[in-house]
Amino acid sequence: MPWARAVLHVDMDAFYASVEQHDRPELLGRAVVVGGTSRRAVVCAASYEARRFGVKSAMPMFAAERLCPHAVVLPVRMGRYLEVSKRLMALLGRFSPTVEPLSVDEAFVDATGTDALFGPPAELAWKVQRAVQDELGLPCSVGVAASKYVAKVASDLKKPRGLVVVPPGEERAFLEPLGVERLWGVGPTAAEQLRAAGFCTIGDVARAAPADLERRFGALGQHIAALAVGDDARPVDDARERKSMGAERTLEVDIRGAERVFRELVPLVDEVAAGLRAQGLRAGGVRLKLKYSDFRSVTREARLAAPAHDEASLRAALERLVRKADTSRPMRLVGVTATALVDDDAPRQVDLFAHQTTERDERLGRAVDKIRDRYGDDALVRGTPAEASTVPLRPRSR
Amino acid sequence: MEVRIPVAELSRALSAAQGAVQRKNTMPILSHVLVTAASTPDGQGRLTLVATDLDIGVRTEHPCEVISAGSLTIPARSLADMVRELPGPDVTLKRLPNQHVEVKSGRTRARLLALSADEYPPLPPYQDAPFVSLDISLLVDMVDKTLYACSLDETRYNLNGVLFEPPSQAGGPLTMVATDGHRLVRIERTIEGTQGFGLKGSVILPRKGLAELRRILGTDLDGKLEIGFKDNHAVIRRGTTLLGMRLVDGQFPDYKQVIPKLADKIVRLARHDLAATLKRVTVLAQDRMQPVKLSLTKDQLVVTCSNPDAGEISDDVPVEYAGQSIEVAFNGRYLLEALNSLDDKNVLLKLIDNLSPGVVVGVDEPRHLCVVMPMRL
Numbered sequence: 150m151p152w153a154r155a156v157l158h159v160d161m162d163a164f165y166a167s168v169e170q171h172d173r174p175e176l177l178g179r180a181v182v183v184g185g186t187s188r189r190a191v192v193c194a195a196s197y198e199a200r201r202f203g204v205k206s207a208m209p210m211f212a213a214e215r216l217c218p219h220a221v222v223l224p225v226r227m228g229r230y231l232e233v234s235k236r237l238m239a240l241l242g243r244f245s246p247t248v249e250p251l252s253v254d255e256a257f258v259d260a261t262g263t264d265a266l267f268g269p270p271a272e273l274a275w276k277v278q279r280a281v282q283d284e285l286g287l288p289c290s291v292g293v294a295a296s297k298y299v300a301k302v303a304s305d306l307k308k309p310r311g312l313v314v315v316p317p318g319e320e321r322a323f324l325e326p327l328g329v330e331r332l333w334g335v336g337p338t339a340a341e342q343l344r345a346a347g348f349c350t351i352g353d354v355a356r357a358a359p360a361d362l363e364r365r366f367g368a369l370g371q372h373i374a375a376l377a378v379g380d381d382a383r384p385v386d387d388a389r390e391r392k393s394m395g396a397e398r399t400l401e402v403d404i405r406g407a408e409r410v411f412r413e414l415v416p417l418v419d420e421v422a423a424g425l426r427a428q429g430l431r432a433g434g435v436r437l438k439l440k441y442s443d444f445r446s447v448t449r450e451a452r453l454a455a456p457a458h459d460e461a462s463l464r465a466a467l468e469r470l471v472r473k474a475d476t477s478r479p480m481r482l483v484g485v486t487a488t489a490l491v492d493d494d495a496p497r498q499v500d501l502f503a504h505q506t507t508e509r510d511e512r513l514g515r516a517v518d519k520i521r522d523r524y525g526d527d528a529l530v531r532g533t534p535a536e537a538s539t540v541p542l543r544p545r546s547r
Numbered sequence: 548m549e550v551r552i553p554v555a556e557l558s559r560a561l562s563a564a565q566g567a568v569q570r571k572n573t574m575p576i577l578s579h580v581l582v583t584a585a586s587t588p589d590g591q592g593r594l595t596l597v598a599t600d601l602d603i604g605v606r607t608e609h610p611c612e613v614i615s616a617g618s619l620t621i622p623a624r625s626l627a628d629m630v631r632e633l634p635g636p637d638v639t640l641k642r643l644p645n646q647h648v649e650v651k652s653g654r655t656r657a658r659l660l661a662l663s664a665d666e667y668p669p670l671p672p673y674q675d676a677p678f679v680s681l682d683i684s685l686l687v688d689m690v691d692k693t694l695y696a697c698s699l700d701e702t703r704y705n706l707n708g709v710l711f712e713p714p715s716q717a718g719g720p721l722t723m724v725a726t727d728g729h730r731l732v733r734i735e736r737t738i739e740g741t742q743g744f745g746l747k748g749s750v751i752l753p754r755k756g757l758a759e760l761r762r763i764l765g766t767d768l769d770g771k772l773e774i775g776f777k778d779n780h781a782v783i784r785r786g787t788t789l790l791g792m793r794l795v796d797g798q799f800p801d802y803k804q805v806i807p808k809l810a811d812k813i814v815r816l817a818r819h820d821l822a823a824t825l826k827r828v829t830v831l832a833q834d835r836m837q838p839v840k841l842s843l844t845k846d847q848l849v850v851t852c853s854n855p856d857a858g859e860i861s862d863d864v865p866v867e868y869a870g871q872s873i874e875v876a877f878n879g880r881y882l883l884e885a886l887n888s889l890d891d892k893n894v895l896l897k898l899i900d901n902l903s904p905g906v907v908v909g910v911d912e913p914r915h916l917c918v919v920m921p922m923r924l
Contacts, residue, residue: 454700454728469702496838498878499902500728501920502800 150318155260155270155293156385158300159241159277162288162309164254165194168233169223171286180220184210185527193225197309224525227420228518230254231427233285240284244277247387255304257297259385271314278312294320298381302331320379325352332373339369351377394430396420397484403442407468407476410439410483414467415531417485419517422460423526425487426518431456431497433489435463437470440482449474455498456491459510460531463487548617548642550584550594554635554652556609557594561627563788564598566759567605568623576620577601581667582640583618584611597670598623601793603756604670605763608787614641618664621648625659673791676775676782677745683785684768685736689723690757692734692888692915697754698727705797709757711781712749714738720914722749724802730881731802731904732888735914746776751799756781756792763790806918807904810897814843815867815910818894821850822886824862828852829879831860838922839879843898844872852879875901876922882907885917 161167165183170176180199184192192213195204202217213220234253241248244267247259258277260270267273274291281289290311292303299320303313315323324331329348330340346365348354354362354377362370375381396417404413425432433456440446449470453462467485491497500507520529561580569577581597592613597606619642630638634653641649648661690709698706712722720735760783764772772785782791828839831854842849848866853859875898886894891909898905901921908916 451702454703466702496836496876496922496924498729498836498922499920501726501731501805501904501918502728504920 150316152261152264152270152295152317154295155263155273156295156297156300157258157260157270157274157277158292158294158297158304159237159256159258159281160290160292160301160304160308161237161254161281162290163194163196163200164287165225165230166196166199167287168230169226170196172229176221180204180217182210182213182217182220182222183225184213184222185225195220224527226522226525228423228427228526229522231424232522233287235428236285237281237287240280241277243280244273247385249386257300257385259387260293271312274312274314278310294379296320296379296381297383297385298333298376299323299379301333302327305331315379321352321355324377324379325350325355327351329354329373332376334369334372334376339366342366343373392490393436393486393488394421394424394428394432394490395436395484395486396424397438397482399440399482400480403479403481405477405479407471410471410476410480411468413483414464414471414485417483418460418464418467419531420526421485421487422458422463422514423518423521425458425490426493426514429493430487430490431458431493431495432463432487433491434487435466435470436484436486436488437467437474438482438484438486439474439476439480440484442479442481444481446482447474450488452489454503455500455507456489456495457507458493459507459514461510462507548582548584548619549614549639550582550592550611550641551614551637551639552594552609552611554630554633554638556611557638558627558630560594560596560607560609561623561630563607563763564596564605564623565627566762567598567600567603567790569600576662576666576668578623579620579662579667580623580626581618581620581664583664584613585616586613597667599668599670601668602753603759603793604673604789604791605759606670606673606789606791614639617642619648620662620664620667621659622661626650629657629659671778671780671791673777673780673782673789674784676777676780678773678775678782678784679740679744680771680773681738683764683770683772685738686772686774687761687764687768689721689734689736690761693723693725693732694754694757694761695884695888696725696727696730696732696917699754700727703728705751705795705799708751708753708795710749710799710802711752713743713746715743724799726800726802726918729878729920730885731805731918732885733802733806733916733918744774744776749799750776750781751795751797752781753792753795756790759792760790763788805904806916807897807899807906810899810906812843812870812873812898813868814848814870814896814898815893816848816864816896818886818889818892818909820864821848821894821896822883824850824864825879825883825886828860828862829883831857832879836878836922838876838924839882840874840876840924842872842874843868843870845869873898873901875905876924877905877919878922881919885919888917889915 166181169181181196182192182199183194184190190210192206192208199217199220204213204217238250241258245258249257260273270293274293278291288310290304290308292300292313294300294315295317299315303315306313329343354373359374362374434452436448436450438448451466451470453466564580583595585593587593592611594609594611638652643649646661648659650657693709710724721738722735724733775782779794780791828850829852831852840851846868848864851861885907889909891912893910895908904918904920906918
């Protein structure tokens, strides 16, 4: 069967850890764990050498250190990962005009009709994988199929450095033996329900009558009936412009009062601003999110006087939003989103009065980025009054 | 309270007051007008109408027939809508028990819900301001040449108005300045007398108050008005109409510092030529922030606007220029508004480099100048 449509799913292998191993070649072949440094920190990424000992993403750092005591624990350098991510997406853009980033380390590439340039989809996938290795020095896995869903399942099957091609017409056979948890939209709870109803593999779902699935599982049933036979017509969305970039944090204890929110904003704004700079973007606006202890949340949004990627401009606008929001009730989460993103090099109006301060703030941000790229995101932290008492400091060996 | 007044007179009163009536529903009584009927010592009937949103306030007086003195507040919007349709020639407003007012004209009779006059917030003592007389046409000209450049961004509240700088010495000019942080306009005018308007320094007149002043003054700009300042308010009086506005409480930036003094690249051109060119090339501009590129070489100015989604237009403007070649980009709208605000036939465009403020000024009128900050490409 010819490829009426071809989709690649490119997924970096142990992305953060691989970047660290690339930047410090002496770590190649060693167990590397990237994560936070506070007492409650979790693992953000583990190299395959560490995974062999059972270390997984999202596991508490102390548990990882117990499983793999010889692992090299490194701090997160988000700015560096975003920079590599930007290069990855640019690289993928050379193979197809239609690239849909899913996150920093994975993307869909629409390979329909690229045969004349790069050969059939399987060859293209191999070329992409080699280019990522040669140019970024990083391993990735690639799945190739006629739909996004099947391509994504395929890329995950033979990690690391996997290359799995599912030719058109063979989707059903390919999915047949896989567990139902590999169906998109099926979480642990839904998987349990499906298994309890006798659906253990995707093949079990594919053999059931769609009407029956819909009757038993509602909208989810309808959805998985289509996926199970490899039916996923969603196009690769080439709206390459990111529309927003955010960070949020659930707090250890509920907080009250604008001043407390201001303090929580500091690291969030730092993270978002660094992300904007790393990706060559500016925010035209900001959005504040507050979730109260009753789990209700409010968002407040404002435009900036001029698109910015420096902490001072973003924080000033967010603080104005905080003052207008209700901060008298206990809050459990604070979130910050940069909106209306524009390219850093897009034309922009220079300000008559703020010109010099803005330039200075931007230089400061870039200097901070450089330090963090070298020594880790925690190497330089913006101080806030009385923060020392809430964040435990812990010596860390590098 | 009961008064009889010509419909046209009441309509004039409501029209003057309408801008000061609050539209938001935060304080219901502020969507009302306060109407007071009283007889002057010489026996003339006077109807006083007051409206305020606490930032600006309007007070007007009108001759009327007072049947019984008193005051009450009436919903401004309903009353204005009704008065517009009344047959006339007169209308009677009469206070009824239970907080109602009766509006009667010809064979039309209406009852509106009113509120007690006691609840209406008192206006600041506008009439006590020490007034100074000023030509209406002079003030209006200065307002028209500055108001457009104010910032609409409420977070830059200190720019939400026009700086009013009284003469610093006898014979010195009255200066008004407005800026939104991207462009700035400064105008100086010599005024009669040497008063400093009783001010210790400059003040910021609110954009909204000035827009309201402009609306109330309309097109009849002959004669004089009076202006005075008292307790953080500016008050303007023309005849029996008083308009007060709360001054912007903020620090106006040091505008003198951003007016370039040593621009070395000076272009002379016909104002209408560049304005027409800017209008032509910005047809492709997608939004209000589209940059327009000026490429200046000897006696030639090429203006280009390109929009990646639409295409590119460029146009030549004949100029007199002997300086170094330079390329600089501006927001086309700012440049166009600056040109449109000038009166001179020929203007000078003064530049330093592509990131320093540019100046647009009339050849014969150095007292009115516009500063525009470039865009970074």
